[in-house]
Amino acid sequence: MKIPPLLLGGVMLFWGWQSGMLWLGALLGTTLELERRLPWHWELKLRDRQRIADLCMLLFILAALYFYFIQSHTGSAILSLIQWTPVLLAPLMLAQLYGRRPGMEPSVLFLSRRGQKTRDTPLLDLRPPYVLACLLAAAVVDPSDQVYYPALAGFVAWMLWPARPKRTRLWIWLITLCFTLTLGFGLGKAVHWTQQELEQAVTDWLSERMFGPRDPYRSRTAIGYVGELKGSEDIVLRVQAEQALDRPLLLRSASYNRYLSDSWYARPSGFTSLSQSERGWRLYPGLEQGKLAQISMELSEGSGLLHLPIDTHVVDGLEAARLSRNDMGTIKVQEGPELAHYQVRYGLQATPDPAPGDVDLSIPRQERAAVSRVAAQLGLHEIPPHAVLHRIASLFEQQFRYSLQLWQPHPGRTPLAEFLLHQRSGHCEYFASAAVLLLRYTGIPARYANGWSVQEYSPLEESYIVRERHAHAWVTAYIDGRWIDFDPTPPDWNQLEETERPWWSQVHDLLAKLRYEFLKARWQEKDDAATYMAWLLIPLAILLGWRIARRSSIHVLSGVESPRSTIGHTTPFHPVELSLAKQGHPRPQHLTLGEWLEGLEQEHVPGIAELCPAVELQYRLQFDPKGISAAQLQQLHTLILQWLRRYA
């Protein structure tokens, strides 16, 4: 495939401009284009070319590691790596161009082909894929960029011009190309629009189906399911408290206020951005002190719901672009790190959640009978709110049992009614849902909250850890003008789950610790890591370059053309061969020049002895890796000319 002149340089310049490294693009582009003008070239052996390919591969790996450590997201690291592709592949491209080779052997590029014969394999021209790689690398820019498409279209047209069939008339080619480019622009826009629409649809679907427990607007419960619930041992949170916890600390993820068909919902409301000050994100302005806890959690793609004590008033140390809150007090983080590490101030009994509304007192019609029956049994209408909480807690603790075994409700009864009136055993979602409805029945506004219960201290981690099985549901009740946590689940629930802990959990914890340390190194010390990586890369690159230079046999050949291109009729000695052939002394194919002339000398062919100096120069031209100088080449031509004048 033909590559038009200046295309490589132009593409590199465009890449440099788009990437904000115009000087680097200009430097590389000039280096790539200069090769056509230079009188010398590199003599690279196959092994040298393979080493250069290995160097490129190594550079790729090191660059991938470097970007992985310095970028906040894996996606950004991949994009940075792609953006640098032209630089990382430049050694290989230069090896082809400056080696004056039409391409590279497959064994240079593919390790699997190393050691196999390369004599008959077609060479792979790296220039066209390199041009495309540069154009794609130039695409890693702000999507609002308006220059990319016209430039891309121009470069593609430039590349296609030499490849068009000769029969194609210019106007047909131009019209076809213009039509294609216009259609291509439209398709690009359509792809962008489709992705946005599709993403929205998929997000909605996923929120609906899969991420129910962490959906700020809906919580699907396991109420009504049959079977056995099992939580995993995976560690999802690490909490370092100022002082030892005398009771489990509840970290809320989200609150809900509508109960319908075994699910809890929150009325959709927009999230309001929170302001960030020097002292962190203020959830409840005016409060400064309180208990301090440090929480570490992983955020998928840097976004998710923040897990906080209900009375948190300050979140500090969280490197996120945006923190927002909805009407239910749920806090959402966006564009944060994948490992969020933040301090919270809490415990001043001031909750930032807005005041309750009518919906916080509603009870579904189908649950009303069961709830009223239990409330009547307990006499909840006749006692103050705090006593209600106490009486409900006592009821559940004494007459109910925590169980992960899910039962089948009797036909005609709701699962919650079956739980309250008949089974009297269930998991935290049953207790929390029942308690919310009982409180509402007595006129206390209440919401269903889910999140995590912090209660297990790990000596290995030297902090409290929260496993996936510590996921919990409880109640937030509005009493005395503020929202408070109320956990109606019998307190032995965690001991029950603890007994089912698998034997390999210690190994699991150790691996989790290693993973956490790795993430910590990646996210928390990123400036140091980046510096360290950069300083590590420089000596590595120097070491590599030195090793390649020392081991390789790269020679710069100057003055004359490559010996490989001077075979057959282009050798200076060819006229002598022709002349002797005309005289009846053709050179047999199997004889070397020296053997042939030696034979002719023995046959006393005139003038053969005078060819000795010319033969020596011809041999050096053909076989000496360093070649001969221009002066010596001139001398060879002169000797041969003199001989021809005399004997031809």
Add this chain to the structure above:
Amino acid sequence: MLNWLRRRSYRGLRLLTAFQYRLRRRFTPVGRILLGGLLAAAILGIDTRQNLAHQAFGLLTVLLALAWLASIRVPGPFRVQRHLPRYATVDEPCHYRLRLENTGRGDYRDLQLQEVLPDPRPDLDTFLSTRVPGEETVNPVDRLFGYPRWYWLTEQGNRVYTTEETLLPALPPLESREIGLQLVPRRRGYLHLQGLRVSRSEPLGLCRAVRTLPQQHHLLVLPRRYPVPPQYPPGRRRLQPGGLSQASAVGEAQEFIGLRDYRPGDPLRHIHWPSWARTGRPVVKEFQDEYFSRQALILDSFAAPLREQDFEAAVSVAASFVEPLQGPDSLLDLMFVSDEVYCFTSGRGLMSSQGLLENLACVGLQPDGDFSILSRAVLEHATQLSSCLLVLLDWDEQRQTFVRRLRSLAVPLRVVVIGSAMDLDPGPMGDQPRQLHRLQADRLAEGLMELGT
């Protein structure tokens, strides 16, 4: 487990190569590059809010889709007639001509023509059972999935160096053109040409419409031959009982010189029945014995499968000696084992040296055979031989014993051993070290030239 994995790997590689083949057939090199770019853009532009690769994706998709649509209509119809030479030779360009006739109404320019060659991919059994040279040195992953093995076997199956596409001159309707083509065989034996592929690029030069014209031909590819210095084989003329016809070991002797009385021991088929009827006593036909020089070229075909390259070199060496050993009044016996023992004789009106080369083109390696089969056949024949050139693949005890026995029968010998090791214990050739030669498979030309010095 390993076999299970390799079976899956085989299927995967087969599918992949079939896909590559179709890709190469339908897309021009530029088209293939853009297709690769399209794939990269699709992956890179998966999130259209992060970069602009989706614009490249849109452009390349439209380019390739339109090019593909524009190349749906195949050119033709055509009629083709290929004129092949009788033989081709390994590594030497074989020029031939073909006539292509446009029997349709289209006026075609920029048509391209390419030979359709046989599928070089190995079958499953070969893939599973073959071990390729250097397989133990490749990395464990490649060894597990068998890619080097696949590659090597496919290379072995490629009987022709990559054939370039030939650009055809303009072909108006109902006209024909004669075109010169060239191919360079890389393996000896029969080359089965399947047909010809006529293709035409669309206006952008990315895709092509392809019509395959079936045209099956078989071309015999002779082994590669190297220049060999003139040969003056030692030895004297030997009695050839029964004359020339007997010398070829086929049928009765025909050098009839007269009749004589029957002697006990004469074969019954030599009885001349009309004379017996006339004279009343048994009379037999008498044939003339002849003396002439008879050379033997013995090719060893017994070696491990991994020594395929050495065997090919041995065949080339034998082929290179066919002409130099063929004197004007002498016979040349070519003996080798390929499933069974073969002995072909050329010279003095029998088979021509071309015939010997044809037989050498088809000889195969005998990985499981026993060298004694060949040695027995040669020794039975040895008393008639003036001299013998042995092309051996090894210099082990069995072959040395064979050489020893041949020498005990006073047959002058020259031994050529093909192999990579340079040191060679002369053994039974100790008193004639100059008649024992070691040749390296990758340096045959130089080695053979040294035989004359």
